[in-house]
Amino acid sequence: MEPTKPEVRRAVLARRSAVPAVERAARDRAVRVLLGGVIRPGSLVCAYVPDGGEAGGPDLPQALADLGARVLLPVSPAVGPLGWAPFAGLGDLRPGRFGIPVPSAPAEGPERIADADLVLVPSVAVDRAGRRLGRGGGYYDRTLALAGPGAHLLAVLDPEDVLEHVPAEPHDRPVHGVLTPNGLLDFGTWHSPE
Template sequence: MREDPDLKSKAAIRRSVRARRGAMPQAVREDATAQLTARLIALTEALGARSVAAYSAVPSEPDTGPFLEWALTQGIDVILPMSLADSRLDWVRYTGVDSLAAGRHGITEPVGPRLGGDAAAGVDLMLVPACAVDEAGTRLGWGMGYYDRCLAQLPASIPVYAVVFDDDRFATLPHDPHDVAITGAVSPGSVTRVLSVTD
């Protein structure tokens, strides 16, 4: 768990995380992917989730691809986000890597019928990208606000886990009143639950 006195602002933390992720050796990244996939599978099975809202990771993020493929082989209903012009998310059912294409902001998104912005409200588990997370369930995103808006409208009963690298876990992070606390975090080294889904 990181406690760096020089990282007091959201902007400083984002710069630090971007630099560290960019310098990660490929062999370390591949090992992290294998460990992360096992953690995500274990969490999904422990929750008995049959529907998951997830995302297609960009190259600098922890790789969710192997987990998404596993979920398809298990008959789990997976939906992925697409970014809209009004800084909100819509959702599309994931049918495989061949159904992905470049979307807004250079992020890979699914191609297919839109399910509506409220589609994530019906899933058993939500996995979200993050720059960093802390022990209290504060999630630091990348500043565009898409997930902040989405999470604010989700039912409190849906478990929401941020997917990060181990070094993206902080003791505390700066947060604003509008920030929505998440249930926990998944990284290659551990799964941490910080909130009960009934809290």
């Protein structure tokens, strides 16, 4: 019998929390270095601030900005798709809904994601068909429906969080690839920046 979404979430999050701090820091540095091969200076990137042991670490938005990207971070509304606010540095972040760090600037509407060249999508796990398992709130599935046709959707994960199969439903939005500390896993739709 196939595991349910909550079962997969629990297993992955338990494994993720068991990664020693020194190894977590090394993995996060590797992800941020590999972003240099993905980010084109001047590109617009919808990103997020990883927490709870998520790959990339809390410095991820700053690493993107240091590579020359214009970075937008999500702002969670009470319902509906995510809004987006411009990232102005780690020191500018404040706690938002659910305690998630958000920029101090007012959020723009959900449609702002349509302008993104790259969307980094927080994920618990992804399978080799690009099916993504999130935290269960549905914010990203509703938001990714608004992404432009040229936007690349990329999950950032530890290698062991790329699974053979992730349970999915028709409303779940797939990603084009996964960036791990070991490199970029392309699901056949990724085009590297020129």
